Amino acid sequence: MLTLLGQRTRYCDGVTRRAALKIGAFSFGATTLTLADVYRAEAAAKAQTGSSSSQHKAVINVFLGGGPPHQDMWDLKMDAPAEIRGEFKPIKTKVEGIEIGECFPKIAAMMDKFAIIRSIVGAQGGHDGFQCTTGYPQNSLAAMGGRPSIGAVASKLCGSVDPSVPPFVGLAEKTQHAPWSDAGQSGFLGSMYGAFKPSGPDMANMKKNAVNQAHLADRQKLLRGFDNMRKEMENDSTLSAMDAHTERAMNVLLSSKLMEALDVTKEDPKIRDRYGDGKPYKFQFDGAPTANDQMLMARRLVQAGARCVTLTFGRWDAHSKNAELVRDHGAKLDQALSALVWDLERLDILNDVTVIAWGEFGRTPRINKEGGRDHWPQVCSAILAGGGLKTGQVIGSTNRLGENAKDRPVTFGEVFATLYQAIGLNPELNPVNDPTGRPQHLAEGPVMKELI
DSSP states (O other): OEEEEEEEEEOTTSOEEEEEEEESOOOOOOSSOOHHHHHHHHHHHHHHHTOOOSOOOEEEEEEOTTOOOHHHHTOOOTTSOHHHHOSOOEEEOSSTTOEEETTOHHHHHTGGGEEEEEEEEOOOOOSSSHHHHHSSOTTTTGGGTOOOOHHHHHHHHHOOSSTTSOSEEEOOOOOSSGGGGOOOOOGGGOGGGSOBOTTTHHHHHHOOSHHHHHHHHHHHHHHHHHHHHHHTTSOHHHHHHHHHHHHHHHHHHHOSHHHHHHOGGGSOHHHHHHHOOOOSOOSOTTSOOOOTHHHHHHHHHHHHTOSEEEEEOOOOOOSBOHHHHHHHHHHHHHHHHHHHHHHHHHTTOGGGEEEEEEOSOEEOSSOOTTBOOOEETTOEEEEEEETTOOOSEEEOEEOTTSOSEEEOOEEHHHHHHHHHHHTTOOTTTOOEEOTTSOEEOSOSSOOOTTTO
């Protein structure tokens, strides 16, 4: 294999080094990967880049599945006709000149900690979170597995902060409409960089009851037995490396750190009350619950060492009864999101953790005869906090009716370039190689200078 030294790049650990561009064979094969396989792959990636973790930056990506109505939340249109502006009134915020919807008084009171983008363009119109986890259209590089999500990229390029905590965790509850519970795909990077999903079989494997502890001990004995058998067939250096990766995998299974992070009952009750639980769950249908406690769980996970945590909050596809849904979901989002940002600041890690909440598209300006708003990919919005970003501002605007971006159209690629920059990855200088060995940019667009 031929190795070419490229330009100097900066990785999550803050170390600058030359990029190694490799030209050679790429093998496909395993469809079932063990945890030890994941760590072998991670070690190989670190060997190629020289990467090691000395800083811990993270992102919490909150997907508002279904398409939240921008004109009822962050971009009210009081000069529009009644059938467009709806029933919600604007409220003043802590930042002079910025007003948001009346359902978000807690966020309004700490608006200096948030930034709102009102003019995101380029939504593909599908009911899925692909663009909100990757920044790319779903068909981009589909022939070779598709674009990896930010969690998968962070897992590959940054690796683990703590060997017992997966770098990428997806908290999304399983939904009847499956794309709304997509934690973010690993794409062409391969399943070894996929999200750990506590709501699925991963959690069952992590339960530390007496039976499972016994099974783990037996499994470890079995692995050692196989290793002893292989010692007769392999040289000592190869086996010692295999033993190290297997041992690390067992450390995750035997460690209580991940399970502790996932258990919000360990938290101070006053903190839990501040987040709330989002119950009763209303308007859920085929979507996600308004599980406020997942935002607390996300904070605990990044504090424990996760680099990316994704979750889906609510089901915002209001083709009817839009106002009722926004009052329910909005109040719960206001409580959970404001508590998360307050909590991160309390722990002095707000500058290290970037929070974003957004959906796959916006809603129609005109309210339909069922009191709902329909799909509107022409423009949508997002709210961000933390990560050392320049907050206390609104970026972009839409026209009088909220139909199209008027000032400063922002692409999904620009948002992701900014998210990558915030977690320590230069989107222009830190590519990931696709299966052909070609380096691929992390994001399609420049970093948003307004935020960085």
